Every structure is written in structure tokens, then in C-alpha cells.
Amino acid sequence: MRRLDLRDTSVDYRDIVPRAEVDVEQALAVVVPLCDDVRTRGEAAVLDAGERFDGVRPDALRVPEDELRRALADLDPAVRAALEESVARLRRTCAAELEESVTTVVADGATVERRIVPMDRVGLYVPGGLAPLVSTVLMNAVPAQVAGVREIALASPPQAAFGGLPHPTILGACALLGLTEVYAAGGAQALAMLAYGTVSTGGDVEPVNLITGPGNIYVAAAKRHLQGTVAIDSEAGPTEIAIIADVTADAAFVAADLISQAEHDPMAASVLVTDSEDFAARVDVELEKQVPATTHTERIRTALDGPQSATVLVRDIEQAIDVANAYAAEHLEIQTADAAGVAARITNAGAIFVGAFTPVSLGDYAAGSNHVLPTAGCACHSSGLSVRAFCKNMHVVTYDEAALREVGGHVVTLAAAEDLPGHGEAVAVRLAR
Incomplete structure (x- = not known):
């Protein structure tokens, strides 16, 4: 990774920290006509777009329930056990986060109730491009279920390798959670289908109130375009990890964690912030050792060598904290002598992973936290997906x-x-x- 030396710098770090070059506005030029076509022609437009972008045209958009049951029956027992453990941990944290309705007596005979109301119907998006993100099924669906959402529709891209159905592991996870309304639709066309519905054009898809879930730049652009027609969680872009590390950190751990996020996408960002040139050099050695041994070496090298990734040298941990808060990483790991103390001073991050034995990968799957998080610096004003995203606050006034x-x-x-x-x-x- 390239080096970015900020030790003698005192400018606004937001202007110089590594960042992926993502032009959502340019993607809108492709996305807007696509969404308009889905609004006008409904399911036919979704199928046409799937054939064009995914290379396959399913017999129907909705996945038959017997295919969901078959996928669950065929699920590898070890994968099923891992999914069940992840679901159990996530349900516990979601249940703890669920707010209760509160009634305030303003005066005698006057009350104002803040009533917590779940969304009626939501749409969940699960990418299926470079990897079948089965964990994203859980991260979207479990909070919605705990919130009490009445209807949940999920869309994931059709796969030519599986006869136009989404990846079978994704379908198995849907069945495990009791999701029955699942569509073989991906990209911007899937989000438009969920936002507009297809009933007015002769289809069966009812419009949703909220769309959640990550995706590529075209999914982010579709969310921007459709916001207002439907609520969204965030415009999640390429994934990113930042790690604050000092000389007490394990270079092999840090290198492995940088690689773990680079594995997602050639545009993924991996950023190391350290006050030690010696430690930075040791991490470089570990990267040279570990990257060739990975399955997705080319993808990882592209991400680590890109402008969005860098080793950032700082004077001390105080400056590292300032840089991290300016960067507002989706995932922020802290591997320092006083990791808990540093974590307490972070104000901008999608999620913080504290200590040498709390890697981001744990949060991706089984920590009990949610991995659908704000990217591209949006953690300075936005939060990760939680049960609260699927609820509304409604005042009930009685005098x-x-x-x-x-x-x-x-x-x-x-x-x-x-x-x-x-x-x-x-x-x-x-x-x-």
C-alpha cells in the first residue's frame, strides 16, 4: 500500500484521507432510465434488465417456496449451524435495542404517547455479484423481524449457474428465517421493483415502505433516485476498513484484517493509521507474505494498490484519533496498548472493533452486531442498520x-x-x- 505521511500536517484531514473515487451522479445516468422503465413496464422490465446485466432470464421473478425449502434441506450442516448461531446472537442485540412506547403526562388530563410502530412492509436487498453474501440476509431480515415488520420482501440477483435463481445458500438462509417472498432480481431494477411495485402494470409485487441493504454503485445510485418514493437505510458504497495500530499490535493480525476487506471488491478501501514507521514496514512484509496465499489475490492487490487504500503515518495516537474521526470509517479497528480508551474517543465510525481479538470479520458474521453500515464518510451523520431503522415514532395526543x-x-x-x-x-x- 502507498504511504501517506501526515505527521507534519495540520489541515482538515477530510480533504486528504484516502477515499474511493465513486461517482454516484454519473451512475444515475444509467439508473434513472432503468427505474423509469420498471415503473412503466413492471416485471417485464425487471426480467429484461436481469437478462442484460446478469446474463440469465428467470422463468418468474418470485422464487417458488419449494425451491426455498429445497435450498434449506440442501444447506451444509456446518453452514446452517453457523447461520443459526449468528441469528441467535443478532436477535439478542436487536431485542435489547428495541425501544418501548412511552406516555408522558403533560398535565392533568393531558397525555402525549410516543408510540413505536413497525413499518408495514419493507424490501431487503442482498447482493450476489462477486460473492453470495448470505450473512447480509441475516443482517437485514433479523432486525426487521424483531421490530415486528408485517411483510418482508427480499431480492437477490438471479444466477446463471443456478438456473436463474439466487444463490442457493442465500435461499437457504431465507428459508431458515421463514422468509417466503423472495425475488430473483438484482441491481437498480430490483430496487425499482420494490419501490414502485408492479401491481399497476399487471404484476404481483406490492410497493414497500423502506429498502435496506448494501450494493454496488448502481444500487447506491438507485437508492438516491428512489428516496422519497421509498425510505432507504443509506447509500452504502464500496466497503472500507481503517485500523489504528501502534507498536504493540500484531502485524500479522493487522495485515490479515486489511486483506479481509480488500477481498470484497477491487474498490474496497483498506487504511492503516499508525504512529510507527517500523510497524508500518512490518505490516508491508506481512502483506507481501499473505496476499499471494489468498484465493482472490488479484482483486485484493487491486484494492490495496488503489487510491482508496494507504498506510497513514501520524505523530501519535492523539493525531490518529483525529484522522479516524475525520475519515469516519465503515469499520474501525483499534489495536493499541489502550484500545478501550482510544475507542471511547471515537465519534465517527459505522462500527468499532476493540482489541486484537475483535476483527471486522467477527462483526461480518457472528458478533451480534450488524454489518450493514454507512460508508464513504457518512458515519459522521448516519448509523448502521438496526432494529430502529424498521420502526417509526408516532405521537398520540389525548387531552x-x-x-x-x-x-x-x-x-x-x-x-x-x-x-x-x-x-x-x-x-x-x-x-x-
């Missing part, structure tokens, strides 16, 4: 006559101050009784 009389005069006064006399009259007519 009796005496309570309205107590405060009604103030309402009339404020309405007059805003030159909205009709507002005041809606109260005054009641006070006159």
Missing part, C-alpha cells in the same frame, strides 16, 4: 376538556402571532362551550 381549557389561551395567542386565526378559532370554539 380532555379541562386540559384544553388550561392551555387553550396560549394556543389562541400563538396562532394570532403567526397570523393563522383559523388555528386559534379551532380552540376558541371549544372554549366558548
Whole structure:
């Protein structure tokens, strides 16, 4: 990886930290006509796009339930056991995060309830390009189920190798979770199908209220375009890892973790932030040793050599914390002498992994945390996917006559101050009784 020396730098780190060159606006030029076509022609447009981009045209978009049951029956027992453990841990954290409705007594006879209401219907997207991301099925579906979402639709790209169905491991995970509405549709066309529905064009897909799940740049562009028609979790782009490490860290561990995210995508970002040139050199040695031994060597080398990846040299851990908060990584590992103390000072990260034995890969699968996280610096204002994303807050206001009389005069006064006399009259007519 290239070196970026910030030891004598005091400028805004946001302007110089490594970042993938992702042009969502350019992708919109492809995505907008595609989404418009799906809105106009429905399922036929989705199938046409699948044939064009995925190289296969399924017999139907919806996956038959017997195929889901077959995929579950054929699931490798070890994979099933791992999925079940991951689900159990994720359900525990989701249940703990689920908020309860709260009623406040504002005055005698006056209450305001903040009611937690799950979404009626959501759409989940699971990529299937370079890897069958079976774990993403869990990360999307389990929080939705714990939240109490009534209807869950899931889309994943059709695979030519499997007769136009999504990858069988993905289908097995869907069946394991009891998901029955599964579609063989990928990319922007899948998101448009979920957002617009296809009922108006003669299909069977009902529109959803919310779409969650990661994807490539075209999926991110589709989310940007469809937002407003439907709610989204975030415009998740290429994955990224940042690691704050000092001389106490294990270079082999750090190198392996940088590789783990580079394995996702040639545009994935791997960033090491360290105050030790000697340690940076040891990590380089480990990378040269470990990368050739991996399965996806070419993909990993492309990611590590790209402009989005670098070893960032800093003066000390204080500067490392500032750089990390400016970078706002999707995944941030801390491998320092006082990892917990450093973690406590991080304000911008999708998820933080503390200590030498908490690699990002643990969070990808079985930590109990969620791996659908904000990328591209969006962790400075956005959060990872959780049960809360599938819920709404709704105020329920109840006043009796005496309570309205107590405060009604103030309402009339404020309405007059805003030159909205009709507002005041809606109260005054009641006070006159």
C-alpha cells in the first residue's frame, strides 16, 4: 500500500484521507432510465434488465417456496449451524435495542404517547455479484423481524449457474428465517421493483415502505433516485476498513484484517493509521507474505494498490484519533496498548472493533452486531442498520376538556402571532362551550 505521511500536517484531514473515487451522479445516468422503465413496464422490465446485466432470464421473478425449502434441506450442516448461531446472537442485540412506547403526562388530563410502530412492509436487498453474501440476509431480515415488520420482501440477483435463481445458500438462509417472498432480481431494477411495485402494470409485487441493504454503485445510485418514493437505510458504497495500530499490535493480525476487506471488491478501501514507521514496514512484509496465499489475490492487490487504500503515518495516537474521526470509517479497528480508551474517543465510525481479538470479520458474521453500515464518510451523520431503522415514532395526543381549557389561551395567542386565526378559532370554539 502507498504511504501517506501526515505527521507534519495540520489541515482538515477530510480533504486528504484516502477515499474511493465513486461517482454516484454519473451512475444515475444509467439508473434513472432503468427505474423509469420498471415503473412503466413492471416485471417485464425487471426480467429484461436481469437478462442484460446478469446474463440469465428467470422463468418468474418470485422464487417458488419449494425451491426455498429445497435450498434449506440442501444447506451444509456446518453452514446452517453457523447461520443459526449468528441469528441467535443478532436477535439478542436487536431485542435489547428495541425501544418501548412511552406516555408522558403533560398535565392533568393531558397525555402525549410516543408510540413505536413497525413499518408495514419493507424490501431487503442482498447482493450476489462477486460473492453470495448470505450473512447480509441475516443482517437485514433479523432486525426487521424483531421490530415486528408485517411483510418482508427480499431480492437477490438471479444466477446463471443456478438456473436463474439466487444463490442457493442465500435461499437457504431465507428459508431458515421463514422468509417466503423472495425475488430473483438484482441491481437498480430490483430496487425499482420494490419501490414502485408492479401491481399497476399487471404484476404481483406490492410497493414497500423502506429498502435496506448494501450494493454496488448502481444500487447506491438507485437508492438516491428512489428516496422519497421509498425510505432507504443509506447509500452504502464500496466497503472500507481503517485500523489504528501502534507498536504493540500484531502485524500479522493487522495485515490479515486489511486483506479481509480488500477481498470484497477491487474498490474496497483498506487504511492503516499508525504512529510507527517500523510497524508500518512490518505490516508491508506481512502483506507481501499473505496476499499471494489468498484465493482472490488479484482483486485484493487491486484494492490495496488503489487510491482508496494507504498506510497513514501520524505523530501519535492523539493525531490518529483525529484522522479516524475525520475519515469516519465503515469499520474501525483499534489495536493499541489502550484500545478501550482510544475507542471511547471515537465519534465517527459505522462500527468499532476493540482489541486484537475483535476483527471486522467477527462483526461480518457472528458478533451480534450488524454489518450493514454507512460508508464513504457518512458515519459522521448516519448509523448502521438496526432494529430502529424498521420502526417509526408516532405521537398520540389525548387531552380532555379541562386540559384544553388550561392551555387553550396560549394556543389562541400563538396562532394570532403567526397570523393563522383559523388555528386559534379551532380552540376558541371549544372554549366558548
